[in-house]
Amino acid sequence: MVVGLGTGSTVLFAMERLGERIGEGLAVTGIPTSFQAEIRARALGIPLTTLQDHPAPDLAIDGADLVDPGKRLIKGRGGALTREKVVAAAAGRLVIVVDQEKCARVLRGVVPVEVLPFALLPVTRGIGALGGTPVLREGSAKDGPVVTDNGNFILDCGFRKIPDPEGLEADLDSLPGVISSGLFTRMTGKTEVIVGKTAGSGVFTL
Secondary structure (H helix, E strand, C coil), rough: CCEEEECCCCHHHHHHHHHHHHHCCCCEEEEECHHHHHHHHCCCCCCCCCCCCCCCCCCECCCCECCCCCCCCCCCCCCCCCHHHHHHCCCCEEHHHHHHHHHHCCCCCEEEECCCHHHHHHHHHHHHHCCCCEEEEEEECCCCCCCCCCCCCEEEEECCCCHHHHHHHHHHHCCCCEEECCECCCHHHHHHHEEEEECCCCCCCC
């Protein structure tokens, strides 16, 4: 199988298990969604490929910042939202691995948006007109803004309520200069959510 490899701490557990299974003879090739995922995969002995060589991966495994009962997601805390969305859209199945704290009855809060640096101010104003409060994400170990693997900036956009996640994703995508938003609402039909429960009590599936 060809498997998309998401970015973030939760997915790391799945990648570690994949590495163990590959050592036992499982034939899997990964498509990393970030430099971080690539570095981790190589360290775990997971063979890698690209979307150019395998444009329709069988499966993508990723995490989420928030998920609702309809399997709609907010992603992007790790800054790899665009590549994660590209791989997720291309994959035949999308498996989201989260802990209980990431489950919510309704989506809310911060939606990351990747934006061209050239369009930062117009996009900031456009998001404000949609009811969001955008804040430029800055690095914790560097001066200035976080720069994505694609060379762009991230706006963390606070929304008190998101009554229509599909509509908000479409509105954000329509702003010239927006590369991608952290709302994932168009892939629910192929999404399976694996939820890790509190210590010792196993997992369940949405």
